[in-house]
Amino acid sequence: MSFSKLDVRAHIQNLTAAKTLEPHWGYADRAVPCTNDAGSCAYLDVVYSAHDRGMLYTGILWSTLGGILFIWAILRHFNEPTISPSLTVPRLAGLRKLRVSLAVFSRRYLLPDAVRVIFGRTTRLQVLVLAALAGYLLIFSFVGITYNTWITPVSGMDGVYNTRSSIGPWSDRVGVLAYALTPLSVMLSSRESFLSLITGLPYQTFNFLHRWLGYIIFVQSALHTIGWCIVELRLYQPQPKVGIEWITQTYMIWGIVAMILLLLIFVLSTPWGIRLTGYETFRKLHYVLAMVFIGACWGHWEQLKCFLLPSLIFWFLDRGARLIRTAVLHYHPGEESGMLGFKSIEAAITRFSDEEHGDVIRLDLENVQEPWNIGQHYYLCFPQGSVWQSHPFTPLNAPEIVKGTVKHSYILRAKTGETRKIADLAANGVLTTPVILTGAYGETITKELAPNTNIICVAGGTGITYVLPLLLSLAQQPSSPDRKIDLVWAIKHTSNVQWIRQELDLLRKAKKAMNLKIRIFATRDTNTPTTSRESILPAKNEDEKSMQALQQSSSEADLCDCDLDVPVKLGGGSAESRHPDLQKLITEFLDNTITGPTSIFASGPGGMLSDLREIVAKCNSASKLWNGDEKFDVNLCYDDRLEW
Structure with a gap:
């Protein structure tokens, strides 16, 4: 008889007297009978x-x-939702x-x-x-x-x-x-x-x-x-x-x-x-x-x-x-490319200097590919720095194919590591950098968005990239008279609106048809002589002059109401007065809602997301919804990658 199947656990058994081996899955065979x-x-x-x-x-x-x-x-x-923007929601x-x-x-x-x-x-x-x-x-x-x-x-x-x-x-x-x-x-x-x-x-x-x-x-x-x-x-x-x-x-x-x-x-x-x-x-x-x-x-x-x-x-x-995902995005055999048709994508760099908090970099690139779904993100690798690192970023533009290509636009804050290297390149006059994409990842945030769903978009800083594609996509769709939309964006300085100036212009033009209200909070600026129109946005043409006007606030306590399209509230001295009161803003939004559920889309610092989870939880009421009031169906969809 061979006991080769027995291993180290057999040392407490009398192998010489055993007549057979009793198999036990995941363990040593047992010598039977036990002597x-x-x-x-x-x-x-x-x-x-x-x-x-x-x-x-x-x-x-x-x-x-x-x-x-x-x-x-x-x-x-x-x-699976079968809701179409053109259909009436039952x-x-x-x-x-x-x-x-x-x-x-x-x-x-x-x-x-x-x-x-x-x-x-x-x-x-x-x-x-x-x-x-x-x-x-x-x-x-x-x-x-x-x-x-x-x-x-x-x-x-x-x-x-x-x-x-x-x-x-x-x-x-x-x-x-x-x-x-x-x-x-x-x-x-x-x-x-x-x-x-x-x-x-x-x-x-x-x-x-x-x-x-x-x-x-x-x-x-x-x-x-x-x-x-x-x-x-x-x-x-x-x-x-x-x-x-x-x-x-x-x-x-x-x-x-x-x-x-x-x-x-x-x-x-x-x-x-x-x-x-x-x-x-x-x-x-x-x-x-x-x-x-x-x-x-x-x-x-x-x-x-x-x-x-x-x-x-x-x-x-x-x-x-x-x-495989990366190879599919970068496989362009008809173009002049490297090994096996693989080619990185050249991205245009725009640098927004910020010595206090770290420069912000905007990257714009185009690629031949299928468009992603709103809410998804890509991992970006910068070969000029290291091919062994990649970081997740959400495109700030709406996904659409134009002349066979899909445009990607990203904003990222450069503090240390690879993003800092890109900022240094831009500071030295470099206008483009190669990028390798992997994606798209994440869920589609518009999959259950019915025509009567009211929308609040809340963003902090560069978190605007998560909610902006949704708003830009809605601006291109037929308007829904039953829908109300708000954008709340907290930034450190009024000049930060330059990150998305073109996209913000598009939203301003479509906001009446969308029933959109835009509110921007500059948390580190105050209404002082140093925050002049010229210091915020240097004027180069009439369009930029109109944008400068949007950055002004008549007081620290109230939104400017000087017949301007996008007033900006400037922060005060305390932390409480510098940041938007989300509890008040969301409660007022729901109070003014006529009908339909509400979806809140948010991205920003962890503290902001925790506050929103608490606020949204209190706004939900199953008993009132059961009695027919859909205003108490408040959903929260947020991007927590900023906490990674």
Whole structure:
């Protein structure tokens, strides 16, 4: 009989007396019958039964996740909006009324931030999902294990005894669960997300769960390690002989390597670790360490490769899909290009100097491609700086094909790193720079935008790029008399409107037809002699003179109402007076709304988004909606990439 299938876990079994091998998925085969002492045999019964149940629980976990995703995909298919701007939106009734009411109810209680000191600026919904997963893992880390202690003699050594306890089976259980969660962690981190394809949620939605699932895996792995160190270095005798033999085995060496790598991943992924290394360094180290960690786990316990192999496959599929996206965008065989028809895109640079907060750069480029969907973003790589870095930016223009090409326009604040290099090039007179695009990523924010949906766009600084394409697209569509639109933009200085001067001009011309109201808040400017018309926007022609007039405010407390199209409120002395009162603005908007739901689109600093989540939650009321008042259906769609 061959016992080649038995591995290191067989050392407590009497192999010479075994008649057969009993297979156990994910574990060492068991020698049957057990010819050890009664205590050791009882202990082995607990070990193998606890492991088998643990594998069953991992199957239940993945079956539950698969079932949820399947149901989600089915519901998403049947709930695909069929609304056209030219159609009249039906009144809420039947299943649609129930679905919308449930959505409003969930926003009311699950949209605000949850325990910000621990979880950061994260919604209660995400924390609830995390709590449900953590609760499942906590329960199934302990159930299905017989807890006992067995004192067994050490063969050939009189008066020396081993203490066998349920610490071993429990440690194996949490280790199995950590392995089972690894592919889920990789899926949650993927930019080319399989989960996004099923749920329709953008990949960045899963970043919070990826981070905290990583923390859970670290805790599970640490408990697994501590448990077996107690068993092998304390409970088993004689010491230190047993401990040395155990720690020098190959599978244990790989286990130590895996734990060290996981500790490094954990430390470097904390806010302190990211600040210490810098985000780009953290990101690359995270990729490398994670893949080596999975390899070390394979070396430690090959029997559970059923969880490790999918993790590697998901990771390589994600990287491969990114390369394919980039290749498709830059493959222009009919043009003069580099290897295999791949060509970077030349982007025109416009620099807006700002020594206090960092220069702002506008990039304008054209590419032969399919237009993206409003709300999506691209990753931009600047080869003149580094081909190993890319950053997410949202095009500020509406996606449309003109003469066979699609125009992209971006604004980005140059502080450090690659964006600073682009600003330095512009400062030295360089007018263009090559750009490599990857995308488009993210959800389509207009997919459920009915003709009677009122819209509030709230942006802070460069966050205007998220809401501007939506407004520009609506300006090109037939007007909807039932729709009311507001734009609230907070900028540091009035001169910042120059970033999007052309686009703002288009909105001003169409605002009457759109029923659009534009409000701009210059939070760092005050109504002093130094904020003259000339210092804000130097006049070069009549169009710019008219734009200068739009930057003036008659007082610090009130919007200028000097028959101007776009008044600008100048900030006062305190932080409260410098920033727009979002609670007041949104409440007044809803009070003046005649009919229909409201969608709020927002992008900006984390504090602004947290305030909006709280405000929007209070504005939702399922009971009033159920009674027919759609004004209390207030949805929030926001871009949180500025918090990355």
